[in-house]
Amino acid sequence: MNASRPQLTRRRFLGMASAAALMAAGPASRAPAGGGQRKIVLSFYCDDTSPYVAGAKAFETFLDYCAEHEIAGESSAILGVSGHSMSRRPSEEEQAFLQQVARAHECGIDTHMELMTHGRLFDFGATDPGKDAAHEGLWLHEPEVTVEQYERYFAGIIAEGERVGVKFTGLTWPGCGCEVCTRRYAELRAGGHNAPNPAVWQALLSLARQGRFRGHTVPCFFGSSETEYGIHRKAADGEYAVYDLMPNAKDCFGIWENNPDRVDPDYYITANGESGIVVRHVQAAAPYCIWYAHWQGLNPATGVGWSAFTTVVERIRRHLQDRVVWMRPSEITERYHAAGGWEFLEKGSRD
Ligand SMILES: [Zn+2]
Numbered sequence: 001m002n003a004s005r006p007q008l009t010r011r012r013f014l015g016m017a018s019a020a021a022l023m024a025a026g027p028a029s030r031a032p033a034g035g036g037q038r039k040i041v042l043s044f045y046c047d048d049t050s051p052y053v054a055g056a057k058a059f060e061t062f063l064d065y066c067a068e069h070e071i072a073g074e075s076s077a078i079l080g081v082s083g084h085s086m087s088r089r090p091s092e093e094e095q096a097f098l099q100q101v102a103r104a105h106e107c108g109i110d111t112h113m114e115l116m117t118h119g120r121l122f123d124f125g126a127t128d129p130g131k132d133a134a135h136e137g138l139w140l141h142e143p144e145v146t147v148e149q150y151e152r153y154f155a156g157i158i159a160e161g162e163r164v165g166v167k168f169t170g171l172t173w174p175g176c177g178c179e180v181c182t183r184r185y186a187e188l189r190a191g192g193h194n195a196p197n198p199a200v201w202q203a204l205l206s207l208a209r210q211g212r213f214r215g216h217t218v219p220c221f222f223g224s225s226e227t228e229y230g231i232h233r234k235a236a237d238g239e240y241a242v243y244d245l246m247p248n249a250k251d252c253f254g255i256w257e258n259n260p261d262r263v264d265p266d267y268y269i270t271a272n273g274e275s276g277i278v279v280r281h282v283q284a285a286a287p288y289c290i291w292y293a294h295w296q297g298l299n300p301a302t303g304v305g306w307s308a309f310t311t312v313v314e315r316i317r318r319h320l321q322d323r324v325v326w327m328r329p330s331e332i333t334e335r336y337h338a339a340g341g342w343e344f345l346e347k348g349s350r351d
């Protein structure tokens, strides 16, 4: 439309340079040809989703909202968070919830396993992990665990989902601040183990190759950072790949405490559309803005952050409509992997 090339401001240049430096997994981010403004991808992760926090109806309301407003993101499903697998002899409430999880994808929402329990390793029947088994999040960092052990465990979770029509898209690391985990994480760090066991990525890649995930690529959510973020390819084999897709905006929708002091829509975008982290990422020509949230605070029934969430979505629609494109995390990794970088964004639309 506009034939004149916009002035490359220092701010924009710095934004592009830092984005390029962070996109180590693929070709560097670059400005679109022809002077048009490249759209940035918008998405979110919602952790800790289950029917026990706010009921199945709340998740249905959330999905209806996402579909109606054509937004996209992810919401985890933790099938064994109560200690039993809700795929087996589910209660009425669990059944209703699982039906919603099965329709999440068509509403624009991915489903990550936040592992099976978000707590101790689950007993899938073959081998009892025992009462003092490790917490799942920590176990992903234990250097002695093998690819086969991870693969068997992830396959067990996937099979529980398949029983009830739930196909997982990726994996979210279940964080834990318990005393045992905190102490062990410190030991691991002291021993130079600052990252998940690389066997995790290989196990996920193997399962992707077997068609056990929804797509060919598997997005993962481990750490996040407003500045040191990026999409990192962890394992790949042809069209199959595993990516760590880091959020670059935090949870200001009440966090897991459902805490009203932790709700702030202006953190994302102010009413006048002039500031907030989404606006900053757009102005810096970042490839994406992905935030994370927790079902405890976000849910439309009991969450103190729900009205802030809908406010943010509405402000984005009003002020940034032509600058952003909503995508599920697995859609982001599929397109990024297929294109070998962010070039697909220059087409300006996902259609
Ligand atoms: Zn969690």
Ligand SMILES: [Zn+2]
Pocket: 135, 138, 176, 177, 178, 179, 180, 181, 182
């Ligand atoms: Zn723990």
